[in-house]
Amino acid sequence: MTAIILDGVATASAVKTELIARVTELRAHGIVPGLGTLLVGDDPGSRSYVAGKHRDCAEVGIESIRIDLPASATTADVRAAIKDLNSSREVTGYIIQLPLPVGHNENAMLELIDPAKDADGLHPTNLGRLVLGIEGQLSSPLPCTPAGIVELLRRYEVPIVGRKVVVIGRGLTVGRPLGLLFTRKGLDATVTLTHSRTVDLPEEVRRADIVVAAVGVPHLVKADWIKPGAAVLDVGITRLVDPLTGKGVLTGDVHPDVAEVAGHLSPNPRGVGPMTRAMLLSNVVKAAERTLL
Numbered sequence: 001m002t003a004i005i006l007d008g009v010a011t012a013s014a015v016k017t018e019l020i021a022r023v024t025e026l027r028a029h030g031i032v033p034g035l036g037t038l039l040v041g042d043d044p045g046s047r048s049y050v051a052g053k054h055r056d057c058a059e060v061g062i063e064s065i066r067i068d069l070p071a072s073a074t075t076a077d078v079r080a081a082i083k084d085l086n087s088s089r090e091v092t093g094y095i096i097q098l099p100l101p102v103g104h105n106e107n108a109m110l111e112l113i114d115p116a117k118d119a120d121g122l123h124p125t126n127l128g129r130l131v132l133g134i135e136g137q138l139s140s141p142l143p144c145t146p147a148g149i150v151e152l153l154r155r156y157e158v159p160i161v162g163r164k165v166v167v168i169g170r171g172l173t174v175g176r177p178l179g180l181l182f183t184r185k186g187l188d189a190t191v192t193l194t195h196s197r198t199v200d201l202p203e204e205v206r207r208a209d210i211v212v213a214a215v216g217v218p219h220l221v222k223a224d225w226i227k228p229g230a231a232v233l234d235v236g237i238t239r240l241v242d243p244l245t246g247k248g249v250l251t252g253d254v255h256p257d258v259a260e261v262a263g264h265l266s267p268n269p270r271g272v273g274p275m276t277r278a279m280l281l282s283n284v285v286k287a288a289e290r291t292l293l
């Protein structure tokens, strides 16, 4: 048996096609959605992610506005940039690219975002709304990776209601909000949120119908941890250097042998990453639509 591949590139592309129609509708009402990005410093990974987000915007007709600050930027500089993004007419939603360089207090900066423009769903108000479970047309933005994971499972019709989900990792952008999302009414999964102090992680994972690995430890999740037929989502990614070629290789948290045991598997790259980006666009479109209500 070999797993059905959860194709993030194809699924993100389907999501983007739907968004193009909604952007066209918004523009017909005189609303031009615009994504702002705030990048601090010169980390090459962060630079390439931000560049990707601007390309995605162009694909669906969203304008994009870019603020890049040097690594030497002070917290006062970052605050000023956030203030500009909050007041800019063209920016209907924006993100602060994480991680910020050392010395900046990320949580304090996230709190300065206007919650109505929070394209990442990481402002405390929006995380609070995730806990409160406010849904419907006026629903608040969801963190992009958790939203992308759920969207990917939905589109492949992987059952979630009543299923056992084991999330590995409790970080702000993936594990912690994903646990909250999966246990909301409508999704109704039973979630175990594991982390570095979890005793006997393999035994926890063996119970799971759905496994989400979001820690950034290359090939942590082994084939003999997986219940046959389970859905496995590989989220964490590490750039390893091949000792032979000297080239960087992207390596996920899931060992390749898992494909022989799992029922569904998201590859990495080309799995959850593209879905994360599509959900960012979706948050920007939704925020713009909310201004019409």
Ligand SMILES: Nc1nc(=O)c2c([nH]1)NC[C@@H]1CN(c3ccc(C(=O)N[C@@H](CCC(=O)O)C(=O)O)cc3)C=[N+]21
Pocket (backbone or CB within 6 Å): 049, 095, 096, 097, 098, 099, 120, 144, 145, 173, 250, 268, 269, 270, 271, 272, 273, 274, 275, 276, 277
């Ligand atoms: N405020 C903020 N919001 C984020 O959502 C956020 C962030 N900061 N900081 C960094 C992480 C990481 N992240 C990724 C998104 C897409 C891919 C992605 O599309 N990856 C491609 C491969 C890209 C490559 O080649 O490196 C793939 O999986 O196929 C990866 C990583 C969003 N993050």
